Amino acid sequence: MIPAIEVRAVNKSFGNVEIIRNLNLRIEKGERHAVIGPNGAGKSTTFNLISGYLAPTSGDVLLNGQVVSGLPPFEINRRGLSRSFQLTNVFARMTVWDNVRCAVLWASGQRYAFWKSMDDLQDVNERTIRILEDIHLAARRDVIAGLLPYAEQRALEIGITVAGGSDVIILDEPTAGMSRAETDRAMALIKRLTEERTLVIVEHDMNVVFGLADRISVLVYGEIIASGTPAEIRNDPRVKEAYLGQEAVDA
Amino acid sequence: MTELVSSAPMSRAVPGARLRFYAAWGMVAVLLAAFPSIFTSASSLTTFSLVGTAIIFALSYNILLGQTGLLSFGHAVYYGIGAFFAVHTMNLIPQYGLPVPLPLVPLIGGVAGLLLAILTGWISTRRAGTVFSMISLGVAELAVALALILTDFFGGEDGISTNRTKLPAWFGWHFGPQVQVYYLVAFWVFVSALAMYALTRTPLGKICNAVRDNPERVQFVGYDPHIVRYLAFCFAGLFAGIAGALAAISFESANFTDLGWVKSGAVIFSTYIGGTSIFAGPIVGAIFFVYLSLSLSDYTSVWQLYFGLLFILVVRYAPGGIGGTLLMHRMPFRVGGLGRILRTYAIAAVPTLMLVGGFVLAVETIVHHTVNANEDPRIKAFGVSFDASSPMTWIVAGLLMLIGYFVGRLTWRGVTRAWDDARTIASERGIPS
Numbered sequence: 001m002i003p004a005i006e007v008r009a010v011n012k013s014f015g016n017v018e019i020i021r022n023l024n025l026r027i028e029k030g031e032r033h034a035v036i037g038p039n040g041a042g043k044s045t046t047f048n049l050i051s052g053y054l055a056p057t058s059g060d061v062l063l064n065g066q067v068v069s070g071l072p073p074f075e076i077n078r079r080g081l082s083r084s085f086q087l088t089n090v091f092a093r094m095t096v097w098d099n100v101r102c103a104v105l106w107a108s109g110q111r112y113a114f115w116k117s118m119d120d121l122q123d124v125n126e127r128t129i130r131i132l133e134d135i136h137l138a139a140r141r142d143v144i145a146g147l148l149p150y151a152e153q154r155a156l157e158i159g160i161t162v163a164g165g166s167d168v169i170i171l172d173e174p175t176a177g178m179s180r181a182e183t184d185r186a187m188a189l190i191k192r193l194t195e196e197r198t199l200v201i202v203e204h205d206m207n208v209v210f211g212l213a214d215r216i217s218v219l220v221y222g223e224i225i226a227s228g229t230p231a232e233i234r235n236d237p238r239v240k241e242a243y244l245g246q247e248a249v250d251a
Numbered sequence: 252m253t254e255l256v257s258s259a260p261m262s263r264a265v266p267g268a269r270l271r272f273y274a275a276w277g278m279v280a281v282l283l284a285a286f287p288s289i290f291t292s293a294s295s296l297t298t299f300s301l302v303g304t305a306i307i308f309a310l311s312y313n314i315l316l317g318q319t320g321l322l323s324f325g326h327a328v329y330y331g332i333g334a335f336f337a338v339h340t341m342n343l344i345p346q347y348g349l350p351v352p353l354p355l356v357p358l359i360g361g362v363a364g365l366l367l368a369i370l371t372g373w374i375s376t377r378r379a380g381t382v383f384s385m386i387s388l389g390v391a392e393l394a395v396a397l398a399l400i401l402t403d404f405f406g407g408e409d410g411i412s413t414n415r416t417k418l419p420a421w422f423g424w425h426f427g428p429q430v431q432v433y434y435l436v437a438f439w440v441f442v443s444a445l446a447m448y449a450l451t452r453t454p455l456g457k458i459c460n461a462v463r464d465n466p467e468r469v470q471f472v473g474y475d476p477h478i479v480r481y482l483a484f485c486f487a488g489l490f491a492g493i494a495g496a497l498a499a500i501s502f503e504s505a506n507f508t509d510l511g512w513v514k515s516g517a518v519i520f521s522t523y524i525g526g527t528s529i530f531a532g533p534i535v536g537a538i539f540f541v542y543l544s545l546s547l548s549d550y551t552s553v554w555q556l557y558f559g560l561l562f563i564l565v566v567r568y569a570p571g572g573i574g575g576t577l578l579m580h581r582m583p584f585r586v587g588g589l590g591r592i593l594r595t596y597a598i599a600a601v602p603t604l605m606l607v608g609g610f611v612l613a614v615e616t617i618v619h620h621t622v623n624a625n626e627d628p629r630i631k632a633f634g635v636s637f638d639a640s641s642p643m644t645w646i647v648a649g650l651l652m653l654i655g656y657f658v659g660r661l662t663w664r665g666v667t668r669a670w671d672d673a674r675t676i677a678s679e680r681g682i683p684s
């Protein structure tokens with residue numbers, strides 16, 4: 001079967017600093033894949049390479065069997081991949097409602113239409129309402145996104161990411177900066193919203209990772225040192241040595 | 252959380268919004284139609300033609316600045332090209348006996364503005380921010396230089412003139428009487444404003460706002476910000492061209508200054524002063540700007556100086572412009588703190604007016620001594636006469652400024668406190684500011 005995402009021998013340097021070294025990754029359709037690794041390992045850079053925010057110095061990224069590396073982000077998004085950002089990245093001066101509507105527009109085939117009224121787009125508005133209910137922001141629809149409290153901005157970030165209905169969702173630390181309770185709620189949300197889709201997620205909380213992921217890749221200094229099921233990762237000596245604290249493995 | 256969700260409205264109250272929409276625009280149409288019966292003098296109708304043109308121009312500029320976040324320093328280029336194409340069209344129609352009446356000429360101006368924007372826009376909208384602003388400035392310089400070289404088309408320093416009454420009559424109208432010109436301008440103001448308002452409510456209009464807020468994120472929901480900016484730029488060019496053509500019809504001429512930087516500066520000024528964040532802001536700004544530039548120049552020879560200062564003060568203290576500042580008062584109105592805020596304004600107004608009065612007196616005295624030194628020392632500014640050679644004048648100006656400044660500082664603190672209290676109440680009740 002054709003994998004959802006395939007990263008083939010990708011290298012990425014900034015100047016003469018090699019940040020990503022010979023990265024190979026294969027994520028099957030419908031898989032929930034967690035990428036873990038210490039700060040600065042290159043997880044966000046990997047996501048930037050997959051989503052088209054950065055072009056690889058060498059190597060290829062394939063989405064559903066097609067090479068997408070080198071394409072601009074909007075082309076990759078139109079081919080069915082959507083991402084969220086580690087630092088909240090919403091449309092700050094627009095309402096919550098308009099934030100989600102904008103995220104739905106292209107996927108609903110509206111393109112750059114300037115001859116239709118937004119309010120008449122039944123399909124767009126219904127999808128937007130559904131997303132707002134999913135992320136529990138329906139009651140906050142008229143609030144300016146930039147004025148939302150942090151946790152709600154993170155929820156909106158996820159809402160914008162999943163709104164277009166992409167088959168492949170990649171989330172960069174969606175629960176960063178959240179409390180325990182907020183994290184649990186966000187993870188339940190993510191699980192529900194990404195059902196029957198391919199999910200790639202960067203997450204620091206090991207309980208969350210081992211509870212959610214079908215497979216895990218461990219990234220250290222720009223290299224994948226291990227990739228496998230949670231059980232395999234838990235017992236991999238290199239992982240224990242390089243990254244996981246002993247207590248995290250025992251937990 | 253769940254109960255909030257289920258009590259949330261399932262869909263917008265679209266019928267209500269639609270009714271309000273038709274009511275508001277219907278009222279505008281009635282007002283425009285009734286205007287000549289209320290203000291019958293030819294001069295007020297001429298002033299309206301100026302205002303109407305300025306309104307379309309400012310609204311077109313706000314497609315860039317307010318809606319898409321593009322700061323252009325050369326928007327008058329598209330206005331000017333509309334004016335020149337209109338003038339040439341008006342000269343060609345009688346010459347070749349074409350059956351085109353005057354009310355269609357603004358369309359030619361609009362198409363000219365649009366075509367030029369299609370040509371220049373692709374490169375200049377590739378990037379936003381400083382790059383876009385600098386390219387717009389370069390295009391403006393280029394346009395003025397070309398206008399002075401291509402004298403056949405632009406008529407050099409003198410420009411090109413025309414006669415709007417030579418065109419085929421339109422239902423018996425020759426557009427000689429000012430009131431007929433008024434209705435032509437009013438029609439195009441209404442249509443253009445309505446079209447630009449409708450544009451803000453389309454998918455493209457919304458995505459323009461998204462590009463303004465976050466061009467990076469837009470790419471990850473499938474949109475190419477370059478194309479979005481380009482389309483916005485083309486629409487801005489189209490409506491600027493219509494505005495320029497209307498100006499050409501009113502003045503029966505077009506001149507290279509129509510596409511120069513003074514004109515570009517004026518549209519930035521009026522759009523910003525009116526407020527870029529709401530649709531009606533530029534309308535308010537255009538009315539304010541035209542009215543002030545017509546009246547202020549009657550009172551004082553250094554009116555540009557006051558304009559410049561006003562602009563700085565708005566940027567510094569009321570960045571939302573007139574429209575945004577008025578709208579800001581919705582929050583204290585909702586929490587019931589508006590009365591107190593207005594009272595503090597009234598108190599602060601007294602020393603502030605003293606400060607302004609002292610400042611104006613000093614400026615006018617200096618102007619008298621430097622510019623009109625040989626004339627009668629008893630001068631008149633803003634309808635008040637005083638003796639510019641008397642030391643009393645300086646003492647009064649100095650005292651007014653000093654007292655105004657120090658007392659003003661105290662009273663403005665009261666304003667700040669009233670606002671802080673209103674904000675505190677608002678955040679306690681969860682009302683957005």
Ligand SMILES: Nc1ncnc2c1ncn2[C@@H]1O[C@H](COP(=O)(O)OP(=O)(O)O)[C@@H](O)[C@H]1O
Nearest residue numbers: 014015019037038039040041042043044045046
């Ligand atoms: N645009 C960039 N230019 C230069 N260095 C960068 C850039 N982006 C990331 N880096 C560097 O790449 C390394 C990996 O960063 P990142 O991918 O954000 O790590 P992670 O997400 O795993 O914490 C860091 O050392 C960071 O400083």
Ligand SMILES: [Mg+2]
Nearest residue numbers: 043044045086
């Ligand atoms: Mg990161």
